[in-house]
Amino acid sequence: MADPPTRSEPTTPRKTSEPPGPRLSRALILDRAIRLIDAQGVTALTMRALGASLGVEAMSLYRYVNGREDLLEGVVEQLVGSIEVEPGERMEPNDGWQAFLQWFAHDVRRLALEHPAAFPLIATRHPAAPWLRPPLRSLRIVEAFLNGLRERGFTDHQAVTAYRSFSSFLLGHLLLECAMSCVGTSFAEEPVDEGNADLPNDDAQLDLTDYPTVARLQPQLTEDHTRAEFEEALEHLLVRMDLEMSQ
Amino acid sequence: MADPPTRSEPTTPRKTSEPPGPRLSRALILDRAIRLIDAQGVTALTMRALGASLGVEAMSLYRYVNGREDLLEGVVEQLVGSIEVEPGERMEPNDGWQAFLQWFAHDVRRLALEHPAAFPLIATRHPAAPWLRPPLRSLRIVEAFLNGLRERGFTDHQAVTAYRSFSSFLLGHLLLECAMSCVGTSFAEEPVDEGNADLPNDDAQLDLTDYPTVARLQPQLTEDHTRAEFEEALEHLLVRMDLEMSQ
DNA sequence: CAGCCAGACTTACGTTGTAAGCGGGTGCTT
DNA sequence: AAGCACCCGCTTACAACGTAAGTCTGGCTG
Structure with a gap:
């Protein structure tokens, strides 16, 4: 927790010496997107979350992906492409x-x-x-x-x-x-009410x-x-x- | 188009004499939601749009519907309920x-x-x-x-x-x-680019x-x-x- | 008649997708 | 070597969304 005072760049966590090649690529993004979907479902796949998972800001993805629709389209294409x-x-x-x-x-x-x-x-x-x-x-x-x-x-x-x-x-x-x-x-479905029975609540065990x-x-x-x-x-x-x- | 000048309530479009019964009901909301989906697709079904379509503010729906998830669940239930x-x-x-x-x-x-x-x-x-x-x-x-x-x-x-x-x-x-x-x-898919060919754009006519x-x-x-x-x-x-x- | 409450409205906040512009490093050009 | 263009990620900003919380109002009940 105690930052050593030798930190020279307090605001920019980004290293000054960058590898020349792009850190991102469409394939890399799609791959990570698929992993996110597998782990937490499609609704959890937001541009920001995907960016964060790649150590990158959300807007950076837009260079490789034409918006969220195109991202999902790419995910589908990538998955279908794995069929032999x-x-x-x-x-x-x-x-x-x-x-x-x-x-x-x-x-x-x-x-x-x-x-x-x-x-x-x-x-x-x-x-x-x-x-x-x-x-x-x-x-x-x-x-x-x-x-x-x-x-x-x-x-x-x-x-x-x-x-x-x-x-x-x-x-x-x-x-x-x-x-x-x-x-x-x-x-x-994660929003699990505990016992709110005002509206017809069909989760928990069904009444048969x-x-x-x-x-x-x-x-x-x-x-x-x-x-x-x-x-x-x-x-x-x-x-x-x-x-x-x-x- | 010309409003008769006899309008007494210039700010509140709501009539002063209300029918006693509720203007909304779960069934009515679900019915309208289904119609909206049929007409413009699921993504067009927003709480605000649905409210507007019923002449009501979005938040008014929450008395009958437990959020958007519950709304969709209700839509499914209503539709499946129509099966004989x-x-x-x-x-x-x-x-x-x-x-x-x-x-x-x-x-x-x-x-x-x-x-x-x-x-x-x-x-x-x-x-x-x-x-x-x-x-x-x-x-x-x-x-x-x-x-x-x-x-x-x-x-x-x-x-x-x-x-x-x-x-x-x-x-x-x-x-x-x-x-x-x-x-x-x-x-x-409504976002139809005209001829932007930067990214692999697979709409229009496919190349066979x-x-x-x-x-x-x-x-x-x-x-x-x-x-x-x-x-x-x-x-x-x-x-x-x-x-x-x-x- | 007083109070209450169902039922719709208002305000407000956090999150989302995304448009627009910025900056700084890299590598090519001259 | 100096300049320059460009790639590539960052920053800012905004509209739309879902929704929590509180407010107003009119009719019904005690």
């Missing part, structure tokens, strides 16, 4: 499209589970083009997805149809899984007396089978696509 | 669970299409309980859903499983459909030169078949449930 459509060692095309889609689905799921607080952004931000459907909202991914299927015997029409089905499937299952994994975290069936089935409803549901639904989707292809 | 699990004239239980689920799915879809700007709220707000899955996030609905299926021959386990599958299905398909119907509307397959298939990708996709996927989900029940 195919595994690193190129799989044989005759591994079949089923293996291809399996791998792809699981990589998107990995992304969702690694960033459950950010996934709603990916899911609900307006895509750049109407046919860029969440969560597959990058040209690179759509291109690779369509090519991957065409290389494995899909017609154009079949590939496009598969793209549509897959988007819906991933969006529904993963968004739900993220919501469940965020329940109970710090940034779900009027809903006997829900009450009776609550144990089953509470069980978390999201993983198994995902696998099962994916399997069924593939079966369904198989049927449609051969018909 | 079964048609008005009680259908025969032997109409079969398929008809039951068909009707239910289409009523949730109606809600989504009537309020495309509000549906993301329903989809992504943290539910009160982990097993209250969006978009079926009300005890009333879950209770009616489970009962409806049990009356039509489902076991407890089957009903719970159906609830899970249905949530994912509705969430994925309807959220996607809402996103598509919101693209191009005023509240998608590096993505030949997407470019080639753009016509097919642009076609909107959301309605048919919904029906088809619903049909397949029902078939899949049928198989699982008989096995």
